[in-house]
Amino acid sequence: MxxxxxxxxxxxxxxxxxxxxxxxxxxxxxxxxxxxxxxxxxxxxxxxxxxxxxxxxxxxPAGELHEKFGEYLVPDLMYMYQKLIKPEWKTLDMIEHTEGTMHARVRQEHEHNAPPVLKVTRLNENELIVDYVSPRRMGGLAVGIIRGLATFFDEADRIDVMPTTSEEGERVSIHVRRT
Incomplete structure:
Protein backbone atom coordinates (compact mmCIF):
# COMPACT_ATOMS: atom_id res chain seq x y z
CA MET A 1 0.00 0.00 0.00
CA PRO A 61 -17.36 -2.50 10.99
CA ALA A 62 -14.14 -2.36 8.93
CA GLY A 63 -16.10 -1.98 5.68
CA GLU A 64 -17.87 1.08 7.03
CA LEU A 65 -14.55 2.53 8.22
CA HIS A 66 -13.14 1.99 4.72
CA GLU A 67 -16.07 3.94 3.28
CA LYS A 68 -15.66 6.81 5.74
CA PHE A 69 -11.93 6.94 5.06
CA GLY A 70 -12.56 6.87 1.30
CA GLU A 71 -14.84 9.90 1.58
CA TYR A 72 -12.21 11.68 3.66
CA LEU A 73 -9.47 11.01 1.06
CA VAL A 74 -11.13 12.81 -1.84
CA PRO A 75 -10.01 16.42 -1.29
CA ASP A 76 -6.40 15.28 -0.91
CA LEU A 77 -6.62 13.00 -3.95
CA MET A 78 -8.11 15.82 -6.00
CA TYR A 79 -5.25 18.08 -4.93
CA MET A 80 -2.59 15.43 -5.65
CA TYR A 81 -3.89 14.74 -9.14
CA GLN A 82 -5.20 18.18 -10.12
CA LYS A 83 -2.92 18.37 -13.17
CA LEU A 84 -4.51 15.22 -14.59
CA ILE A 85 -8.10 16.32 -14.07
CA LYS A 86 -10.01 18.23 -16.72
CA PRO A 87 -11.92 21.24 -15.37
CA GLU A 88 -15.20 20.12 -16.95
CA TRP A 89 -15.18 16.72 -15.24
CA LYS A 90 -17.77 15.96 -12.59
CA THR A 91 -18.37 12.83 -10.50
CA LEU A 92 -19.16 10.33 -13.26
CA ASP A 93 -16.38 11.67 -15.50
CA MET A 94 -13.84 11.35 -12.68
CA ILE A 95 -14.86 7.75 -12.08
CA GLU A 96 -14.75 6.99 -15.78
CA HIS A 97 -11.23 8.40 -16.19
CA THR A 98 -9.58 7.29 -12.93
CA GLU A 99 -8.07 4.08 -14.31
CA GLY A 100 -6.50 5.70 -17.37
CA THR A 101 -5.22 8.81 -15.63
CA MET A 102 -4.63 8.66 -11.88
CA HIS A 103 -4.15 4.90 -11.52
CA ALA A 104 -1.89 4.82 -14.60
CA ARG A 105 0.27 7.55 -13.02
CA VAL A 106 0.43 5.75 -9.67
CA ARG A 107 1.60 2.55 -11.37
CA GLN A 108 4.31 4.49 -13.28
CA GLU A 109 5.68 6.11 -10.12
CA HIS A 110 6.76 2.91 -8.38
CA GLU A 111 6.87 -0.67 -9.64
CA HIS A 112 5.23 -1.96 -6.45
CA ASN A 113 2.28 0.44 -6.53
CA ALA A 114 -0.84 -1.57 -7.16
CA PRO A 115 -4.05 0.47 -7.06
CA PRO A 116 -7.18 -1.53 -7.82
CA VAL A 117 -8.12 -2.09 -11.43
CA LEU A 118 -11.30 -0.23 -12.27
CA LYS A 119 -13.25 -1.30 -15.32
CA VAL A 120 -15.90 1.34 -15.85
CA THR A 121 -18.82 0.80 -18.20
CA ARG A 122 -20.80 3.92 -19.05
CA LEU A 123 -24.42 2.83 -19.43
CA ASN A 124 -25.69 6.27 -20.42
CA GLU A 125 -25.09 9.94 -19.67
CA ASN A 126 -26.21 9.52 -16.06
CA GLU A 127 -25.22 5.98 -15.14
CA LEU A 128 -22.21 3.70 -14.97
CA ILE A 129 -21.00 0.44 -13.50
CA VAL A 130 -17.62 0.20 -11.81
CA ASP A 131 -16.03 -3.23 -11.63
CA TYR A 132 -13.42 -2.95 -8.87
CA VAL A 133 -10.78 -5.69 -8.89
CA SER A 134 -8.15 -5.95 -6.16
CA PRO A 135 -6.76 -8.73 -3.99
CA ARG A 136 -6.83 -6.17 -1.15
CA ARG A 137 -10.61 -6.61 -0.87
CA MET A 138 -11.20 -2.95 -0.02
CA GLY A 139 -14.22 -2.20 -2.17
CA GLY A 140 -15.64 -0.13 0.67
CA LEU A 141 -12.82 2.35 0.11
CA ALA A 142 -13.87 2.68 -3.55
CA VAL A 143 -17.51 3.22 -2.53
CA GLY A 144 -16.39 5.91 -0.07
CA ILE A 145 -14.25 7.63 -2.69
CA ILE A 146 -17.19 7.69 -5.11
CA ARG A 147 -19.41 9.24 -2.43
CA GLY A 148 -16.62 11.69 -1.61
CA LEU A 149 -16.35 12.68 -5.27
CA ALA A 150 -20.08 13.40 -5.35
CA THR A 151 -19.65 15.64 -2.30
CA PHE A 152 -16.58 17.31 -3.79
CA PHE A 153 -18.47 18.14 -6.99
CA ASP A 154 -21.54 19.24 -5.01
CA GLU A 155 -23.60 16.38 -6.44
CA ALA A 156 -24.06 14.30 -3.29
CA ASP A 157 -27.83 14.80 -3.35
CA ARG A 158 -27.99 13.57 -6.96
CA ILE A 159 -25.56 10.63 -7.01
CA ASP A 160 -26.72 7.18 -5.90
CA VAL A 161 -23.94 4.69 -5.14
CA MET A 162 -25.02 1.09 -4.76
CA PRO A 163 -22.61 -1.84 -4.43
CA THR A 164 -24.27 -4.77 -6.18
CA THR A 165 -21.89 -7.36 -4.73
CA SER A 166 -20.18 -7.72 -1.35
CA GLU A 167 -17.73 -4.87 -0.74
CA GLU A 168 -15.33 -7.35 0.84
CA GLY A 169 -14.62 -9.40 -2.28
CA GLU A 170 -11.74 -9.19 -4.74
CA ARG A 171 -14.30 -8.21 -7.36
CA VAL A 172 -16.89 -5.62 -6.44
CA SER A 173 -19.51 -4.21 -8.76
CA ILE A 174 -20.69 -0.69 -7.97
CA HIS A 175 -23.66 0.92 -9.69
CA VAL A 176 -23.45 4.73 -9.83
CA ARG A 177 -26.35 6.83 -11.06
CA ARG A 178 -26.98 10.55 -11.29
CA THR A 179 -30.66 11.38 -10.69
Missing part, protein backbone atom coordinates in the same frame (compact mmCIF):
# COMPACT_ATOMS: atom_id res chain seq x y z
CA UNK A 2 1.28 3.44 -0.93
CA UNK A 3 2.72 5.44 1.97
CA UNK A 4 0.52 8.44 1.24
CA UNK A 5 -2.50 6.34 2.21
CA UNK A 6 -0.94 5.65 5.62
CA UNK A 7 -0.12 9.33 6.12
CA UNK A 8 -3.72 10.23 5.30
CA UNK A 9 -5.05 7.43 7.51
CA UNK A 10 -3.02 8.80 10.41
CA UNK A 11 -4.43 12.29 9.82
CA UNK A 12 -7.95 10.88 9.48
CA UNK A 13 -7.71 9.07 12.83
CA UNK A 14 -6.20 12.11 14.52
CA UNK A 15 -8.88 14.49 13.20
CA UNK A 16 -11.87 12.19 13.66
CA UNK A 17 -10.74 10.90 17.05
CA UNK A 18 -7.42 12.12 18.51
CA UNK A 19 -3.69 11.49 18.50
CA UNK A 20 -3.85 8.98 21.33
CA UNK A 21 -6.22 6.83 19.25
CA UNK A 22 -3.60 6.66 16.49
CA UNK A 23 -0.93 5.71 19.03
CA UNK A 24 -3.19 2.99 20.44
CA UNK A 25 -3.92 1.59 16.95
CA UNK A 26 -0.23 1.45 16.06
CA UNK A 27 0.61 -0.24 19.37
CA UNK A 28 -2.17 -2.82 18.99
CA UNK A 29 -0.95 -3.48 15.44
CA UNK A 30 2.70 -3.80 16.47
CA UNK A 31 3.54 -0.81 14.27
CA UNK A 32 4.37 1.79 16.91
CA UNK A 33 7.86 2.35 15.49
CA UNK A 34 6.67 2.82 11.90
CA UNK A 35 6.99 6.20 10.25
CA UNK A 36 5.24 6.13 6.89
CA UNK A 37 6.98 7.93 4.04
CA UNK A 38 4.47 9.13 1.44
CA UNK A 39 6.77 8.04 -1.39
CA UNK A 40 7.32 4.46 -0.23
CA UNK A 41 5.22 1.30 -0.44
CA UNK A 42 4.34 -0.75 2.65
CA UNK A 43 2.84 -4.21 3.22
CA UNK A 44 -0.95 -4.35 2.90
CA UNK A 45 -1.01 -6.16 6.23
CA UNK A 46 -0.28 -2.85 7.94
CA UNK A 47 -3.51 -1.27 6.73
CA UNK A 48 -5.48 -4.41 7.56
CA UNK A 49 -4.12 -4.41 11.10
CA UNK A 50 -4.75 -0.70 11.67
CA UNK A 51 -8.28 -0.75 10.29
CA UNK A 52 -9.06 -4.04 12.03
CA UNK A 53 -8.05 -2.64 15.39
CA UNK A 54 -9.91 0.60 14.64
CA UNK A 55 -13.04 -1.49 14.02
CA UNK A 56 -12.55 -3.29 17.35
CA UNK A 57 -11.93 -0.05 19.24
CA UNK A 58 -14.85 1.91 17.72
CA UNK A 59 -17.38 -0.87 17.18
CA UNK A 60 -17.74 0.32 13.57
Missing amino acids: HGSIFALLKRYVQTQYDHSTWVTLTELSGLETMEYDAKEVYPDEHIYALVGHAAEQTGI
Whole structure:
Protein backbone atom coordinates (compact mmCIF):
# COMPACT_ATOMS: atom_id res chain seq x y z
CA MET A 1 0.00 0.00 0.00
CA HIS A 2 1.28 3.44 -0.93
CA GLY A 3 2.72 5.44 1.97
CA SER A 4 0.52 8.44 1.24
CA ILE A 5 -2.50 6.34 2.21
CA PHE A 6 -0.94 5.65 5.62
CA ALA A 7 -0.12 9.33 6.12
CA LEU A 8 -3.72 10.23 5.30
CA LEU A 9 -5.05 7.43 7.51
CA LYS A 10 -3.02 8.80 10.41
CA ARG A 11 -4.43 12.29 9.82
CA TYR A 12 -7.95 10.88 9.48
CA VAL A 13 -7.71 9.07 12.83
CA GLN A 14 -6.20 12.11 14.52
CA THR A 15 -8.88 14.49 13.20
CA GLN A 16 -11.87 12.19 13.66
CA TYR A 17 -10.74 10.90 17.05
CA ASP A 18 -7.42 12.12 18.51
CA HIS A 19 -3.69 11.49 18.50
CA SER A 20 -3.85 8.98 21.33
CA THR A 21 -6.22 6.83 19.25
CA TRP A 22 -3.60 6.66 16.49
CA VAL A 23 -0.93 5.71 19.03
CA THR A 24 -3.19 2.99 20.44
CA LEU A 25 -3.92 1.59 16.95
CA THR A 26 -0.23 1.45 16.06
CA GLU A 27 0.61 -0.24 19.37
CA LEU A 28 -2.17 -2.82 18.99
CA SER A 29 -0.95 -3.48 15.44
CA GLY A 30 2.70 -3.80 16.47
CA LEU A 31 3.54 -0.81 14.27
CA GLU A 32 4.37 1.79 16.91
CA THR A 33 7.86 2.35 15.49
CA MET A 34 6.67 2.82 11.90
CA GLU A 35 6.99 6.20 10.25
CA TYR A 36 5.24 6.13 6.89
CA ASP A 37 6.98 7.93 4.04
CA ALA A 38 4.47 9.13 1.44
CA LYS A 39 6.77 8.04 -1.39
CA GLU A 40 7.32 4.46 -0.23
CA VAL A 41 5.22 1.30 -0.44
CA TYR A 42 4.34 -0.75 2.65
CA PRO A 43 2.84 -4.21 3.22
CA ASP A 44 -0.95 -4.35 2.90
CA GLU A 45 -1.01 -6.16 6.23
CA HIS A 46 -0.28 -2.85 7.94
CA ILE A 47 -3.51 -1.27 6.73
CA TYR A 48 -5.48 -4.41 7.56
CA ALA A 49 -4.12 -4.41 11.10
CA LEU A 50 -4.75 -0.70 11.67
CA VAL A 51 -8.28 -0.75 10.29
CA GLY A 52 -9.06 -4.04 12.03
CA HIS A 53 -8.05 -2.64 15.39
CA ALA A 54 -9.91 0.60 14.64
CA ALA A 55 -13.04 -1.49 14.02
CA GLU A 56 -12.55 -3.29 17.35
CA GLN A 57 -11.93 -0.05 19.24
CA THR A 58 -14.85 1.91 17.72
CA GLY A 59 -17.38 -0.87 17.18
CA ILE A 60 -17.74 0.32 13.57
CA PRO A 61 -17.36 -2.50 10.99
CA ALA A 62 -14.14 -2.36 8.93
CA GLY A 63 -16.10 -1.98 5.68
CA GLU A 64 -17.87 1.08 7.03
CA LEU A 65 -14.55 2.53 8.22
CA HIS A 66 -13.14 1.99 4.72
CA GLU A 67 -16.07 3.94 3.28
CA LYS A 68 -15.66 6.81 5.74
CA PHE A 69 -11.93 6.94 5.06
CA GLY A 70 -12.56 6.87 1.30
CA GLU A 71 -14.84 9.90 1.58
CA TYR A 72 -12.21 11.68 3.66
CA LEU A 73 -9.47 11.01 1.06
CA VAL A 74 -11.13 12.81 -1.84
CA PRO A 75 -10.01 16.42 -1.29
CA ASP A 76 -6.40 15.28 -0.91
CA LEU A 77 -6.62 13.00 -3.95
CA MET A 78 -8.11 15.82 -6.00
CA TYR A 79 -5.25 18.08 -4.93
CA MET A 80 -2.59 15.43 -5.65
CA TYR A 81 -3.89 14.74 -9.14
CA GLN A 82 -5.20 18.18 -10.12
CA LYS A 83 -2.92 18.37 -13.17
CA LEU A 84 -4.51 15.22 -14.59
CA ILE A 85 -8.10 16.32 -14.07
CA LYS A 86 -10.01 18.23 -16.72
CA PRO A 87 -11.92 21.24 -15.37
CA GLU A 88 -15.20 20.12 -16.95
CA TRP A 89 -15.18 16.72 -15.24
CA LYS A 90 -17.77 15.96 -12.59
CA THR A 91 -18.37 12.83 -10.50
CA LEU A 92 -19.16 10.33 -13.26
CA ASP A 93 -16.38 11.67 -15.50
CA MET A 94 -13.84 11.35 -12.68
CA ILE A 95 -14.86 7.75 -12.08
CA GLU A 96 -14.75 6.99 -15.78
CA HIS A 97 -11.23 8.40 -16.19
CA THR A 98 -9.58 7.29 -12.93
CA GLU A 99 -8.07 4.08 -14.31
CA GLY A 100 -6.50 5.70 -17.37
CA THR A 101 -5.22 8.81 -15.63
CA MET A 102 -4.63 8.66 -11.88
CA HIS A 103 -4.15 4.90 -11.52
CA ALA A 104 -1.89 4.82 -14.60
CA ARG A 105 0.27 7.55 -13.02
CA VAL A 106 0.43 5.75 -9.67
CA ARG A 107 1.60 2.55 -11.37
CA GLN A 108 4.31 4.49 -13.28
CA GLU A 109 5.68 6.11 -10.12
CA HIS A 110 6.76 2.91 -8.38
CA GLU A 111 6.87 -0.67 -9.64
CA HIS A 112 5.23 -1.96 -6.45
CA ASN A 113 2.28 0.44 -6.53
CA ALA A 114 -0.84 -1.57 -7.16
CA PRO A 115 -4.05 0.47 -7.06
CA PRO A 116 -7.18 -1.53 -7.82
CA VAL A 117 -8.12 -2.09 -11.43
CA LEU A 118 -11.30 -0.23 -12.27
CA LYS A 119 -13.25 -1.30 -15.32
CA VAL A 120 -15.90 1.34 -15.85
CA THR A 121 -18.82 0.80 -18.20
CA ARG A 122 -20.80 3.92 -19.05
CA LEU A 123 -24.42 2.83 -19.43
CA ASN A 124 -25.69 6.27 -20.42
CA GLU A 125 -25.09 9.94 -19.67
CA ASN A 126 -26.21 9.52 -16.06
CA GLU A 127 -25.22 5.98 -15.14
CA LEU A 128 -22.21 3.70 -14.97
CA ILE A 129 -21.00 0.44 -13.50
CA VAL A 130 -17.62 0.20 -11.81
CA ASP A 131 -16.03 -3.23 -11.63
CA TYR A 132 -13.42 -2.95 -8.87
CA VAL A 133 -10.78 -5.69 -8.89
CA SER A 134 -8.15 -5.95 -6.16
CA PRO A 135 -6.76 -8.73 -3.99
CA ARG A 136 -6.83 -6.17 -1.15
CA ARG A 137 -10.61 -6.61 -0.87
CA MET A 138 -11.20 -2.95 -0.02
CA GLY A 139 -14.22 -2.20 -2.17
CA GLY A 140 -15.64 -0.13 0.67
CA LEU A 141 -12.82 2.35 0.11
CA ALA A 142 -13.87 2.68 -3.55
CA VAL A 143 -17.51 3.22 -2.53
CA GLY A 144 -16.39 5.91 -0.07
CA ILE A 145 -14.25 7.63 -2.69
CA ILE A 146 -17.19 7.69 -5.11
CA ARG A 147 -19.41 9.24 -2.43
CA GLY A 148 -16.62 11.69 -1.61
CA LEU A 149 -16.35 12.68 -5.27
CA ALA A 150 -20.08 13.40 -5.35
CA THR A 151 -19.65 15.64 -2.30
CA PHE A 152 -16.58 17.31 -3.79
CA PHE A 153 -18.47 18.14 -6.99
CA ASP A 154 -21.54 19.24 -5.01
CA GLU A 155 -23.60 16.38 -6.44
CA ALA A 156 -24.06 14.30 -3.29
CA ASP A 157 -27.83 14.80 -3.35
CA ARG A 158 -27.99 13.57 -6.96
CA ILE A 159 -25.56 10.63 -7.01
CA ASP A 160 -26.72 7.18 -5.90
CA VAL A 161 -23.94 4.69 -5.14
CA MET A 162 -25.02 1.09 -4.76
CA PRO A 163 -22.61 -1.84 -4.43
CA THR A 164 -24.27 -4.77 -6.18
CA THR A 165 -21.89 -7.36 -4.73
CA SER A 166 -20.18 -7.72 -1.35
CA GLU A 167 -17.73 -4.87 -0.74
CA GLU A 168 -15.33 -7.35 0.84
CA GLY A 169 -14.62 -9.40 -2.28
CA GLU A 170 -11.74 -9.19 -4.74
CA ARG A 171 -14.30 -8.21 -7.36
CA VAL A 172 -16.89 -5.62 -6.44
CA SER A 173 -19.51 -4.21 -8.76
CA ILE A 174 -20.69 -0.69 -7.97
CA HIS A 175 -23.66 0.92 -9.69
CA VAL A 176 -23.45 4.73 -9.83
CA ARG A 177 -26.35 6.83 -11.06
CA ARG A 178 -26.98 10.55 -11.29
CA THR A 179 -30.66 11.38 -10.69
